[in-house]
Amino acid sequence: MRRKPACTCFLALFPILAGTALGQSKAAPSTKPPSTSREQPQHDAPEPLPPTWIWLETAPITPYSILEPPPSPGQAAFDALIMDINVSKPDGLARADLAARLGAQLAALEPAPRKAITALFKAHEDLAAEVVFLLGDRDDIPAAYGVLQRLIDAHGERVAELAPLAAAIAAVYDRPGDRRINENTVSPIDPVELFGYYAGNERAMQISLRETPAPLLTYLASATGSVAELDWARQRYARDKNIGNRYKEISYDTRAFRETDAQKRVTASGAYTLESIRQNGGVCADQAYFAETVGKAVGVPACYVRGRSGDASHAWVGFVEQSGRRALRWNFSAGRYKEFEDTQGKVVDPQTGDSVPDAYLSIEAYSASLTPEQRRESIALADAARRAASLAWARGGDGSVTPDLTARQLNLLEAALRRDAGNLDGWILARNIVASPTATLEQKERWTQAVDRLAGNSSPDFAMEILTPVFAAVADPAARAHLWDWAAGRFASRPDLAARARLEQVRTLVEQGRKPEAVGAAKAVFDAFPEVGPPAIESLDLAARLLSDEGRGQEVVKLYEQAFRRLRQPQRMAKIFLVQTSWYQVGSRYAAALEASGDNRTASDVRRRLDR
Numbered sequence: 001m002r003r004k005p006a007c008t009c010f011l012a013l014f015p016i017l018a019g020t021a022l023g024q025s026k027a028a029p030s031t032k033p034p035s036t037s038r039e040q041p042q043h044d045a046p047e048p049l050p051p052t053w054i055w056l057e058t059a060p061i062t063p064y065s066i067l068e069p070p071p072s073p074g075q076a077a078f079d080a081l082i083m084d085i086n087v088s089k090p091d092g093l094a095r096a097d098l099a100a101r102l103g104a105q106l107a108a109l110e111p112a113p114r115k116a117i118t119a120l121f122k123a124h125e126d127l128a129a130e131v132v133f134l135l136g137d138r139d140d141i142p143a144a145y146g147v148l149q150r151l152i153d154a155h156g157e158r159v160a161e162l163a164p165l166a167a168a169i170a171a172v173y174d175r176p177g178d179r180r181i182n183e184n185t186v187s188p189i190d191p192v193e194l195f196g197y198y199a200g201n202e203r204a205m206q207i208s209l210r211e212t213p214a215p216l217l218t219y220l221a222s223a224t225g226s227v228a229e230l231d232w233a234r235q236r237y238a239r240d241k242n243i244g245n246r247y248k249e250i251s252y253d254t255r256a257f258r259e260t261d262a263q264k265r266v267t268a269s270g271a272y273t274l275e276s277i278r279q280n281g282g283v284c285a286d287q288a289y290f291a292e293t294v295g296k297a298v299g300v301p302a303c304y305v306r307g308r309s310g311d312a313s314h315a316w317v318g319f320v321e322q323s324g325r326r327a328l329r330w331n332f333s334a335g336r337y338k339e340f341e342d343t344q345g346k347v348v349d350p351q352t353g354d355s356v357p358d359a360y361l362s363i364e365a366y367s368a369s370l371t372p373e374q375r376r377e378s379i380a381l382a383d384a385a386r387r388a389a390s391l392a393w394a395r396g397g398d399g400s401v402t403p404d405l406t407a408r409q410l411n412l413l414e415a416a417l418r419r420d421a422g423n424l425d426g427w428i429l430a431r432n433i434v435a436s437p438t439a440t441l442e443q444k445e446r447w448t449q450a451v452d453r454l455a456g457n458s459s460p461d462f463a464m465e466i467l468t469p470v471f472a473a474v475a476d477p478a479a480r481a482h483l484w485d486w487a488a489g490r491f492a493s494r495p496d497l498a499a500r501a502r503l504e505q506v507r508t509l510v511e512q513g514r515k516p517e518a519v520g521a522a523k524a525v526f527d528a529f530p531e532v533g534p535p536a537i538e539s540l541d542l543a544a545r546l547l548s549d550e551g552r553g554q555e556v557v558k559l560y561e562q563a564f565r566r567l568r569q570p571q572r573m574a575k576i577f578l579v580q581t582s583w584y585q586v587g588s589r590y591a592a593a594l595e596a597s598g599d600n601r602t603a604s605d606v607r608r609r610l611d612r
Contacts, residue, residue, distance in 0.1 A: 048077035048092075048099035049125075056106050056118055064108040066137040067390055072107065074099025079391060082384045087415035090381060094373070097380035101132040108141045113149055120152060124160035129372070130167040133379050134214045136425075138352045144174040147191050154192045158199045165209045168217035169195055172350045179224055181304075182285045183264075184272040186224040197227045198299070204238050205299025207320065207328070212301075213367045213375060215351075215424075216320060216328065219301035222350035225293060229274045233297035243300050243319040244334025246291040251281035258572045284315040287335055291317040305332060305345040305358055308533045313580045314340050318347065318358055320365065328368035330361050343496055343533075344461045359462035363455065366422030378420035382429055385412035406438045410447070421454060431466045435473040444470055456490065464497050471504070481508040499525060499535035506542060515550070519543050523559070530566050530582070537585055544593070557597050560590035564606075575611075584610055 051073035062070040069075050078096040085093065102121065106114050121128035135144055148170040151159045159166045173191040189197075198220070202209055209217070223230065237246065256264040265280035266272060277290045288304045295302030295317070302319040316335030323329040332345055345358035367375050388409055392400035413430040416423055433439060434447045448467060455463040467487065474480040488501035502525045509518035522543035526536045540563055544556045567583040578584050587610045594603035 048074045048096045052099040052103050053118060053122060056114060059107050062107045064104055064141040069104040070107045072103025074103045082388055087411055094376045094380040097383050098129055098132060102128060105132055105135060105141050109145055113145060116149060117145055127160045127163040129376060130163040130214050131170060133376055134167045134171050139171060140174040144170045147173045150192050151195050155195055155199060162199060162209050164212060164214040164217050165198055167214040168221040172218050172221040181289045183267055188224050189227060193227050194223060197230055201234060204234060207299055215364050216301050218350040219303050220296050223296040230297040233274055233294045237294050238298050243291055243295040243302060246294045247287045247317050247335040250277060250287040250290050253281045253283055257283055257577065288315040288317045295319045303347045305347055307340050307343040307345045326369045329365050332358050357461045357465050359459040360424055362459050363462050364422045364424050367420050370420055375420050378416045378423045378426065381412050381416035382423060382426035385409040386429060401438050403438055403440055406433060409433050410443060427466060431469060435469040460491050460494050460497055477508040477511045481505050495529050496532045499529035499532045503535050503539050506539065515546050519546050526563055533582055537582060553597055557593045560586060560593050564590045
């Protein structure tokens with residue numbers, strides 16, 4: 001039976017997004033937040049693209065900025081629609097947003113590349129839409145368009161035919177860089193060669209390079225190694241529908257894992273390639289990299305996932321698979337040992353380089369079952385919510401950020417997420433707005449219920465990531481503690497998430513000046529979740545700091561001694577892996593506490609045990 005929330009503000013059910021949690025287009029009824037927009041049909045707006053093309057012919061070069069875009073005709077049309085929008089039927093909004101984004105992005109280019117790109121985009125509007133709706137304020141816009149121009153020069157019309165793939169490659173290769181797989185380095189493939197590989201083998205790819213959303217295809221565009229390696233993998237695994245099998249295919253290099261001075265066979269071979277990994281084996285990082293790259297070779301978006309439990313870090317693979325005629329989903333089970341089933345996985349976003357929860361990818365996959373028009377309209381509504389704040393700020397400065405503006409933004413974002421529940425940027429923008437001081441408690445309640453309905457069961461990591469800043473924004477420590485108590489109960493089946501919630505409760509006790517209670521609560525977090533890794537160790541460190549502040553150094557020694565005894569010593573492993581374990585980290589803290597107390601003899605015994 002699910003534990004009831006401790007805070008009564010979560011007792012009311014909120015039906016937002018019901019029926020769209022899996023990216024379905026059918027919207028369920030909901031109670032809408034207050035809105036300043038008029039719910040009535042709009043007049044036909046003039047076509048915004050032709051004047052934008054004309055404006056771009058002579059527009060000055062303007063650095064790309066999402067907050068201060070140049071005054072293009074498309075931007076003017078978009079702003080006019082925002083002022084009087086019917087969120088139920090936002091006619092023309094996506095086209096106006098397309099024109100606005102085109103103006104802002106192409107204005108950042110030098111005259112010659114701008115002219116060439118403009119000509120191509122005029123002829124191929126779908127390509128224009130794929131590119132401009134994917135690129136954002138984190139991208140190097142001139143560099144991305146430079147990559148796109150290289151693709152066009154080399155592959156001509158094929159770039160327009162495979163528009164989502166071309167957009168993905170442009171977004172990933174604006175800032176290319178090498179990648180480390182433990183002690184080995186792999187390099188990105190030249191973007192022109194990579195596009196040529198996929199274009200030349202399009203029929204052999206397992207998913208559509210024409211219909212799959214560009215954000216998913218960034219996990220193809222991030223392929224590393226060489227085209228020769230991709231060919232090698234495609235020839236062997238083109239018909240394999242379960243990329244997870246490739247993880248288990250790589251034999252584990254047990255000696256390298258256990259012996260500190262042992263070098264992996266694949267590293268000693270001097271060739272870190274797919275063929276060499278298959279021949280020589282490796283550790284989990286190599287298994288994950290092999291499976292990931294094989295997936296990309298056969299047209300399956302795939303990624304390298306890393307997580308941490310109490311014993312060690314581990315790497316496994318994530319890959320996209322069919323979950324219906326049009327729907328796709330991420331599978332993160334291959335190589336994810338039992339000890340890591342309830343551990344949050346982290347993935348490097350190929351477009352931004354950020355380390356993000358694997359749950360973000362799961363949410364974005366909801367978009368795959370939708371039409372491009374649905375996805376673009378969702379993006380446009382989210383852009384409208386962001387732009388509404390910029391326009392209000394330009395008019396009134398600090399005084400413009402009001403609850404009414406917040407309500408209007410959330411109304412637009414609710415409409416955006418009804419159309420596409422996989423609009424990750426929309427969710428993150430909503431999270432940031434709800435966490436702001438102008439958001440009311442009612443708005444926090446409504447969006448907490450929305451997140452819980454969307455992801456509480458299917459993707460608790462995502463729910464926790466979205467809710468954490470919302471809870472942190474609650475000013476009253478007691479109310480905040482109740483919210484974290486609710487979260488600990490709601491995610492009780494995930495020890496790592498429950499431990500994070502309990503640790504936040506401890507921090508609210510400290511904030512309230514209830515330090516003795518906080519020490520006991522921090523100890524309780526470790527006692528309840530000793531094997532979850534960072535949250536457990538952080539709770540110990542917090543308790544130790546509180547005790548030290550009160551001059552109770554001997555209790556700090558006792559705290560770490562008891563914790564060290566509770567943790568089981570890992571089986572034999574190399575030092576590089578051992579130092580990541582909770583056993584080693586708590587032991588090191590215990591030894592340091594002994595040294596601080598003057599007990600160097602016992603400290604030396606502990607350190608010898610750690611270094612065996």
